[in-house]
Each structure stands twice: as C-alpha cells, then as structure tokens.
Amino acid sequence: MLHLKTTQFVVTAAQMRDIEGRIFAAGMPVAALMEKVGRLISVCLQSIIPLRPPFQGGLGGSNVGILVGPGHNGGDALVVARELHFQGYQVWIYQPFTKLKELTSQHLQYAQSLGIPCFQELAELPSCDFLIDGLFGFGLEREITGNIAEAINHFNDWNKPIFSIDIPSGLHTDTGEVLGTAIKANYTFCLGLWKQGLLQEQALEYIGKAELIDFDIPLADIHAILGEFPKIKRITKTTVFDTLSLPLPPTTHKYKSGHLLLICGSKRYAGGAILTGLGARASGVGMLSIAVPESIKPLLVSHLPEALIIGCPETETGAISHLQLPPKTDLSSFNAIACGPGLTTDATPIVEQVINSEIPLILDADGLNILAQLGTVPTLRKRKKPTILTPHTGEFHRLFPDIEVKDRVKAVQTAASQTGAVVLLKGARTAISNPQGVVWINSESTPALARGGSGDVLTGLMGGILARVVNKQVNIEDVVAAASWWHSQGGILAVKERTELGVDAFTLTEYLMRVLCDM
Numbered sequence: 395m396l397h398l399k400t401t402q403f404v405v406t407a408a409q410m411r412d413i414e415g416r417i418f419a420a421g422m423p424v425a426a427l428m429e430k431v432g433r434l435i436s437v438c439l440q441s442i443i444p445l446r447p448p449f450q451g452g453l454g455g456s457n458v459g460i461l462v463g464p465g466h467n468g469g470d471a472l473v474v475a476r477e478l479h480f481q482g483y484q485v486w487i488y489q490p491f492t493k494l495k496e497l498t499s500q501h502l503q504y505a506q507s508l509g510i511p512c513f514q515e516l517a518e519l520p521s522c523d524f525l526i527d528g529l530f531g532f533g534l535e536r537e538i539t540g541n542i543a544e545a546i547n548h549f550n551d552w553n554k555p556i557f558s559i560d561i562p563s564g565l566h567t568d569t570g571e572v573l574g575t576a577i578k579a580n581y582t583f584c585l586g587l588w589k590q591g592l593l594q595e596q597a598l599e600y601i602g603k604a605e606l607i608d609f610d611i612p613l614a615d616i617h618a619i620l621g622e623f624p625k626i627k628r629i630t631k632t633t634v635f636d637t638l639s640l641p642l643p644p645t646t647h648k649y650k651s652g653h654l655l656l657i658c659g660s661k662r663y664a665g666g667a668i669l670t671g672l673g674a675r676a677s678g679v680g681m682l683s684i685a686v687p688e689s690i691k692p693l694l695v696s697h698l699p700e701a702l703i704i705g706c707p708e709t710e711t712g713a714i715s716h717l718q719l720p721p722k723t724d725l726s727s728f729n730a731i732a733c734g735p736g737l738t739t740d741a742t743p744i745v746e747q748v749i750n751s752e753i754p755l756i757l758d759a760d761g762l763n764i765l766a767q768l769g770t771v772p773t774l775r776k777r778k779k780p781t782i783l784t785p786h787t788g789e790f791h792r793l794f795p796d797i798e799v800k801d802r803v804k805a806v807q808t809a810a811s812q813t814g815a816v817v818l819l820k821g822a823r824t825a826i827s828n829p830q831g832v833v834w835i836n837s838e839s840t841p842a843l844a845r846g847g848s849g850d851v852l853t854g855l856m857g858g859i860l861a862r863v864v865n866k867q868v869n870i871e872d873v874v875a876a877a878s879w880w881h882s883q884g885g886i887l888a889v890k891e892r893t894e895l896g897v898d899a900f901t902l903t904e905y906l907m908r909v910l911c912d913m
C-alpha cells in the first residue's frame with residue numbers, strides 16, 4: 395500500500411465523517427478524541443497567544459471569547475475553554491443555541507460549574523483579546539441565517555484575532571464557498587486531514603494562516619475511505635522530490651537529461667521568450683532549444699548563451715510564421731515542447747503543427763488562445779501524446795466557456811476529462827487534474843507571483859522538468875505539480891529576502907535555483 399504523508403490528503407466532509415466513523419467503530423471513544431483534539435488546539439493557542447503577565451492588582455491573563463455551536467465543533471471549543479481557564483486565561487463563552495449535541499452539552503455544563511461565564515445574547519458579551527470560533531465545523535449543512543448570521547458579522551467587525559477550529563464557521567467544507575456569512579479567521583486549526591474547502595481559492599479571504607493539527611488518524615482508515623491512491627492531494631515537498639528524479643546518475647550525459655524545445659516570443663513580446671528560457675534553465679534540463687522569430691535571435695543568444703536559439707521566418711507583424719528547424723532535426727528530436735508565451739495569435743500555424751506532432755506538449759498563453767480559436771476539445775482529442783494546458787482563469791473561460799469555475803477542483807477535473815489533457819488552473823490555489831480526475835492542489839504560494847511574466851517562467855520550468863523526466867515513467871500530473879510547487883516556493887523564498895513587491899519575473903528565475911538547496 396502506498397503510504398502518503400498525512401499532510402498530502404484532502405477530504406470532503408462526507409469522507410471525514412466516514413473516516414471518523416471507522417475510528418469510533420474500532421473503539422475510540424468520541425469523547426476521548428474530542429479531548430485529545432481540544433488539548434492539542436489549546437497547546438497551539440498558548441504558543442501563539444501566551445498568557446499575559448497578571449495586571450497589577452488584577453486577576454491577570456488574556457481575555458478569551460469562545461464561540462460555541464450546537465455540534466462537536468462547539469464541543470472542541472468547550473474543551474479549549476476549559477483548558478485555557480485552568481491555564482489562567484479569563485474565558486467567557488457565547489452559546490446562542492437552544493439544543494446542543496449531548497457531549498457538547500456535557501462540556502458546557504462542566505465549564506459553567508467551573509464558573510466560566512456563559513452568554514446567549516450578543517449585547518451581554520464583554521470585550522476580549524481574541525476569539526475562538528467553534529460555531530460550526532464540517533457539520534454545517536445549510537446557509538447561516540438570523541441571529542447566528544448577525545453574530546458572525548458582529549464578531550468579524552470586532553477586529554480581534556479569531557482562531558477557527560477545523561474551518562471558519564460558515565464556509566462549505568468541500569467548496570469553500572460562504573454559506574450566508576462566515577467567520578473571517580486570522581488562523582485556522584484544520585483537524586486531522588485537510589478539508590477540501592480550505593484549499594479552494596474562494597476560502598482564502600476567510601481562513602488566515604492555516605495549520606493542520608495531526609491527531610494520529612490511522613493510515614488504514616484513511617485509505618479505506620480515500621482508496622489506495624487518493625484522488626485529491628496537496629502538493630508537498632516529498633512528492634516533488636520524488637518526481638524530480640534526483641540525484642542525477644553519475645554517468646548521465648546531456649541528451650539523457652532531456653531536450654526541450656521552447657516555441658515562444660515575437661518582435662512585440664521578446665521578453666516573454668527570455669523569461670520562458672530562464673525558467674527552463676532553472677529546471678536543469680540537459681539541452682534547451684528555443685524557436686523565436688529571426689529578428690529577436692541575437693537578444694535571446696545574449697541572455698541564454700547555453701541554449702540553441704533557432705531563428706524562424708516571421709510574419710509582417712513579427713510573429714513566427716513557420717518553424718524552421720536546423721538540418722537533420724525534426725520535432726521527434728525533442729523530449730518535450732512548450733509553446734505559447736509571447737507568440738501573439740498570428741502564430742496559429744505553428745501551434746497547429748505542434749498539436750499535430752507526437753511529442754509531449756505544454757500549451758500556455760497565446761498557445762491557449764490559439765487553441766481556443768481552433769476549438770479546444772475536438773482539437774485536443776486528436777492528440778496521441780501527453781498535453782498540458784496551463785490557463786489562468788481568463789484563458790480557462792476562453793478554452794472552456796461551458797465549465798463553471800466556482801469549484802476549481804471540479805472545473806479542472808471536467809476540463810481534463812473532456813480534453814484528455816492535464817489541466818493546470820492558475821491562481822492563489824493552483825489546481826491540477828489529469829483526465830481521470832486525479833487532482834493536485836498547490837496550497838502554498840504568494841501573491842507576489844501575481845505579476846507579468848511569472849507564468850512564462852512557469853512554462854519554461856515545467857517544460858524543462860517534463861523533458862528531463864518524461865521517459866522515466868512518471869505521471870504527467872506529478873510533473874505539473876512539481877513545477878507549480880517549485881515556482882511558488884521560488885516566490886516565497888524571494889519574498890523573504892525582497893518583500894512581496896520585490897519579486898519580478900526575472901528575479902524569480904534566480905530564486906528558483908535556490909529552492910532545491912533547502913530540500
């Protein structure tokens with residue numbers, strides 16, 4: 395059986411309930427698990443918000459408001475309330491419901507017996523330094539309305555740090571959409587396994603910093619519900635390292651490390667070709683050929699002296715008119731092709747030519763715009779070798795006008811299944827799917843990468859990795875995931891040294907090479 399690290403797994407509410415059900419059926423008492431989870435959360439909290447030294451003459455301790463819902467999310471919150479109370483924090487409870495689950499009700503009763511004040515009305519609440527949100531977890535099943543919705547909006551307006559247990563109350567556990575209203579957390583303690591909704595772009599505004607609280611779910615139970623090869627996974631360092639096929643064999647030579655053909659650039663967008671080339675350079679690919687319009691060849695040579703720059707005849711508008719490969723070379727000389735950045739839509743014939751080839755192919759930017767004009771699904775259905783599409787949301791709409799992107803995981807799964815391609819949908823939470831619906835989500839990134847040219851770098855990097863490993867029985871979606879992760883980590887590393895405003899695409903290429911030093 396495949397043993398993935400727990401941090402890779404991603405679950406829906408139904409899957410989490412089934413996994414939890416197996417643990418309880420095997421004999422783990424529900425109350426014991428709640429106790430364990432509550433205590434782990436309170437230990438984390440104490441390290442984030444340590445107890446304040448006593449005020450002179452006062453009782454001391456930080457003031458904590460605990461928001462308690464009717465289910466076990468509320469139960470977790472009550473365990474936290476009790477633990478923080480015993481640590482010396484000043485705790486009060488807000489519990490506006492009339493009916494609580496039995497275990498939750500018991501915890502409430504005990505908390506009240508300890509003298510922890512409990513309020514049902516918003517108007518009665520004292521001020522506090524931070525809030526713990528245990529209103530709803532994965533049991534939220536409909537829109538939040540009425541006084542609870544009012545309370546959530548009220549707490550969001552308080553501008554105090556909010557720590558959400560499992561998921562910010564009000565977010566749909568699977569899609570991350572807001573059901574009526576939702577807590578805007580500064581911090582989310584996701585319990586046991588990553589909930590799919592936390593990895594969706596629309597949840598980002600609500601979850602703050604998210605951390606997984608591991609409470610030792612047996613792998614056998616996870617696999618029993620998610621299958622031996624779970625379909626939806628989070629990209630982690632470990633998976634990427636496996637895909638990159640390192641260290642290099644001592645006897646390797648340049649043609650064994652892959653030969654990538656980039657087709658990119660135009661007189662108008664020469665910079666895109668340079669950035670794509672520099673992205674490919676960072677991948678460590680053995681041989682790099684770059685086809686560009688003849689007039690910008692000298693520019694490319696000066697930036698990428700190690701690459702073979704192929705100057706091609708150009709249209710009146712300065713786009714590549716057709717591919718003119720060197721003597722004794724045809725497309726079968728390459729392990730992979732990456733095509734699109736900076737081409738302009740005047741380069742349609744060349745995109746048609748590579749789509750008709752039998753070489754693994756990445757299409758990006760104008761490559762995607764041209765594909766959309768040709769007709770995405772019928773055009774790609776003819777391909778016999780792997781194809782990767784890397785659209786941002788706008789390009790995705792042009793390629794797949796009938797697919798809704800509210801749930802980005804579903805959107806990439808549908809697009810991949812319709813086309814037979816691996817589809818990467820760019821965003822703050824990039825999602826990748828293969829045609830069988832196997833999904834990778836890149837949950838670590840930085841808004842610093844939302845800048846012109848950043849995507850060109852990704853295409854080059856991905857092309858280089860693909861060319862290096864495509865003949866080594868790797869899954870294409872793993873290659874795409876590795877490139878996405880590497881690209882994001884380059885951005886994250888650059889932010890640390892240069893701030894969020896200091897990560898232009900050219901600078902990013904320099905940080906890419908440093909990412910692997912830390913692995």
Ligand SMILES: NC(=O)C1=CN([C@@H]2O[C@H](COP(=O)(O)OP(=O)(O)OC[C@H]3O[C@@H](n4cnc5c(N)ncnc54)[C@H](O)[C@@H]3O)[C@@H](O)[C@H]2O)[C@@H](O)CC1
Pocket residue numbers: 410411414427428431463464465466467468469470495529530531532533534535536537538539542559560561585586
């Ligand atoms: N999965 C696990 O392994 C564990 C789960 N635990 C906790 O249990 C939680 C799930 O507990 P529950 O299944 O009790 O669910 P919740 O605590 O998320 O809430 C369910 C309750 O809320 C009510 N409800 C749902 N939507 C509502 C709405 N819009 N307005 C008003 N009421 C609404 C339901 O009728 C039900 O009573 C997790 O999120 C987690 O915090 C932990 O205690 C221990 C480990």
Ligand SMILES: [K+]
Pocket residue numbers: 467527528529530531558559560561562563
């Ligand atoms: K919650």
